Amino acid sequence: MTIRKHILVIAALATAVLTACGSRGSKVAEAEPPEPTANARNAVILPAISYGKTTKGAQLTKADDACDVPASLNQAIQDQLLTPYEFAVPSPSTNVTGAPTLRIEITDILANAGGLYGGPKIVQLHGVLDRPGAAPAHFTAQRQMFMYFGIPRSTCSMVGVVTYALGGDIAKWLQKPVDAAKLGEL
Incomplete structure (x- = not known):
């Protein structure tokens, strides 16, 4: 029984981590600087x-x-x-x-x-x-x-x-x- 509880706890934690990573990913993408464009120096x-x-x-x-x-x-x-x-x-x-x-x-x-x-x-x-x-x-x-x-x-x-x-x-x-x-x- 305790092994089964541990598996459920690990699965719940993994889901929470994956969900948190997914929600942060969109914020990081928005914060990235724009691609550089050609100018006289580059x-x-x-x-x-x-x-x-x-x-x-x-x-x-x-x-x-x-x-x-x-x-x-x-x-x-x-x-x-x-x-x-x-x-x-x-x-x-x-x-x-x-x-x-x-x-x-x-x-x-x-x-x-x-x-x-x-x-x-x-x-x-x-x-x-x-x-x-x-x-x-x-x-x-x-x-x-x-x-x-x-x-x-x-x-x-x-x-x-x-x-x-x-x-x-x-x-x-x-x-x-x-x-x-x-x-x-x-």
């Missing part, structure tokens, strides 16, 4: 990434890029931004007036079809960071992928690995932008 303006010219003067176009490097690079940068930059916004607005602007152009792409068997995948970039009251800071960057041991990779997934690494390089550089920096594996 954002970088990142316009659409463009195709530039190679060192030999050839103009790159979307036809040279079956893997949409601008889209994957843009996402990689946004995913890896570090404090103080929490946001990458595509265009200036009143919220971000005075935020630095990062312009990036792709200066070379080598992404032959055939995935792992199609040879190396290489992406080269040139970027300029314009900051109010400071001289522009330039960088060049390159990453490549020759081999991948493990699961066979398609051409675009290999290029995605390259652009993700470049996004990390750029996010780190934004912490302390040094003019004429060489990022990646140059």
Whole structure:
């Protein structure tokens, strides 16, 4: 009989605790601060990434890029931004007036079809960071992928690995932008 009473007491206490937790949960949710929004101190303006010219003067176009490097690079940068930059916004607005602007152009792409068997995948970039009251800071960057041991990779997934690494390089550089920096594996 006493074991049965103990079980009933424990069940009643558990119900009371769960009920109390549920009623407090709604008050805590209401008290949480709102999500931060982009402003001039925590954002970088990142316009659409463009195709530039190679060192030999050839103009790159979307036809040279079956893997949409601008889209994957843009996402990689946004995913890896570090404090103080929490946001990458595509265009200036009143919220971000005075935020630095990062312009990036792709200066070379080598992404032959055939995935792992199609040879190396290489992406080269040139970027300029314009900051109010400071001289522009330039960088060049390159990453490549020759081999991948493990699961066979398609051409675009290999290029995605390259652009993700470049996004990390750029996010780190934004912490302390040094003019004429060489990022990646140059």
